[in-house]
Amino acid sequence: MSLRVFKLMILRSLRNRGISAFVLALPLPRMSLGGGRLPTKLGLYPWTLSLWSKSSIPIRKVEYVDANGIHQIISDPKLLKAAAGCFGLLGIVTHLTLELQPMSYAVMRPEKPDINLAIPPLKPEDVPFALKKTFTPEQLAEATRRFEERVEKDYYSEFFWFPFQQKAWVHCWNPVDDQRGAEEYPPTFEIWLQWIQGWLGGVIIETEFFKAIPGRWQAEFLATLSMAALPPQFFGKHDTEIKTSMPDALHFRRGTQNMRCRDMELQIPIPGRKDDPSKPDWTIVQRAWWDAINLVYSDPESPMRLTLELRIMADSDIIMAPQRGNKHGTASIEVLSIPDAVSDGEWQPFLQLIADKWMSYEKIYGQELNVRPHWAKEWFGLNFGGIPARKYLKTVAYKKEIPEFRDTLKKIGEAQGWGLADIKRRFSNDLWDDLVLDTVQT
Template structure:
């Protein structure tokens, strides 16, 4: 970029002209006319007023982690909640800020963290006001340092902004937990007229707390935090068959030979199923990882305690540095042209992926006794993820009621989804191995947020995803479509298709289901009623604050949202 294309308009606002935009997964790119980096509410207001006066649109981005087309428009304005170096460069050192002194960490008005007055919905909880540019790493450090309150759920990555994590309705794990947006009690945003506004009505928050930035530029979110608790982490490496046993109707000869256990008795199988279902139903945090062609599953399921005695810092500084180096090395190797060509020429794809999986499993911990650590440390147990680019598809499958007790979940569909993904991976082992990163699954709750894919899942949700390295891009989409096709095919006991939906922030654009673009199913079936309720609530907010849906379309939308929400405006 030419140095003269960067200029300072104000002390609180830096602007780049015609700076190309790419998302982290390298599947979205465009060139905004202006990329603005504000560090104050006033800076945001000036940007929006400029957009209004010049008939331009504004969209925000943080670490750019979404694979979905939710960013800005070509030739318009992009607000970067972080500096371009922090948001775009690899290696990224956010995870290593743990070992840096506090005074070295840059903070501004959009990165505030403070307990504020107000009445939480649960007695004993508190309300915490957080700037939208605050990173998960800054939030994690703040919670651990104060050791009083913590968020009960979050994504794993520390390289995410709070605004960016909340906007597309992201989630954590554990059946008692909903989405991050469900924790929001107040939204402060700059509207299409450049005015600072507030939404705190619980009914209106069902739209405002997970609105993809369509309402305006969110400057601060107030979330409800719980008293600090301590995770009793005891990760395990368990044979794949025993971690999540296959569905009852799966024949033994369908199981890949490498995964079979000769001495696995029917009694052990029944006990393993009961253990899995008990943990999935009642565990505070429940997550399973399977790396391609590994005969072990990494099980990261744990509960918490209120007793702080014996609390350890996890990961330690040394462990964090090792994670950082491991992730960055993986990214370097996947982009090594000579190495990739050698693997293809010698048909060593499966061997290479197997080595990657073994290295990943070796790096993950397994402990005989639980390690007690701060809850936010346990939620962000893996650091430096920013430094290896991947592609990722995820769906949210509603848990189905048990036939004998409809108030309890049945996990037959969950086990089927898990093993369908494993079998698909093995079926492609001689076809270039398109899946090169793990199969991951979490059991979580439902949601009250209107546009959440978990909305209405009263018994909970199976959040399941498959990932690959960015280097496997050319063969990824057909493979992803095959796996997703299986996940979307499941039916309930009445023969109706289960209402499985994609994670908004993951990769669904450009993917077909049932021979048609997935987004068509999302618009005309999955969210047909929800999107009308969503627009109705936004219109109600706008009536109070002096704007209309037409104003939102002009100021804060993009091509995708125009077609999905505003096609009748």
């Protein structure tokens, strides 16, 4: 794809979201939006703003209309740490200047291994009886080695498990510069098919018949369809290896947003190893993964009826990013379900059990782990470490970051002619009044 065509695609995508953007790119023949596991370590400025579900874009400049109706520009790297992740408090963003990376390509080899070999358990008793299989110590050791290699070294590391399934879905890859053999993925017909699948799934889960069947049947039905739709499939030319451009690799699934879901995601810091704190201890990922699976099997009608997902993410310099300060990286882990699990009154208690498990690892690892919920996922009404969610965010998770964020916004305003009181009156809401602007008088 030419830079011109790619740039037009970016602009059209942003404009569809009501955003205008000037895209300034380095003078190279092919460019990419980047993303994946280590976006914060690539490029001049390591802070990012997510505009798509899985890609992150380095911000060079933010243009916006402030609380007084005046057009403003921010390009100072220190101020962008707040401006590029300001939750709408800054003002109405009108233009973004983004830095693109040289176009690269991915060779994807998605797999469907046995769940015991995808993210191996720490000990055999961690595996629910229904999922137990006999593997030799050598097989498990090799699976553990491969898992650690993937999460530590691969650019993109993603793991899925659908309830009550014997197999997982593993999607890990690295970029390459050589474009020979690369093709558009998904092809046009498959994009259309994926949109239909997402739309049809949304229709099915809203029918009275589907709501009436047992939760276990709902989960099994959705899991079977989902695993069948993911590569490698039983047919098609993309069964074993897919080479495509970086943007296509990052967005290989389309149309899933057509299906309503419920979703809680926590960002769990990777701790340092006890024998060598300079190295990551990946056992926390195995522990969190299997703790969630065991909670699913503890209830035959488990409220988690869509999927357990895990991605490894890098540190971030965005002040209010959930991954900030996690030098060894972050286990971004989430549980998803359908609205019927909520209407049955089962979802919220299940989320609390999951949160309690994932918040309990400080005692095991003997070090502080600042677990944070994803801002845009479900956390309201939960307790974290026995503390109501909003209070936890303010007094624990972002205790240091909130004053820094507020002070940085204040610096921006002092330089551009507005104050915190102006944005509190114009752009804030109850949540931000409590978390960030509680000391501001209007």
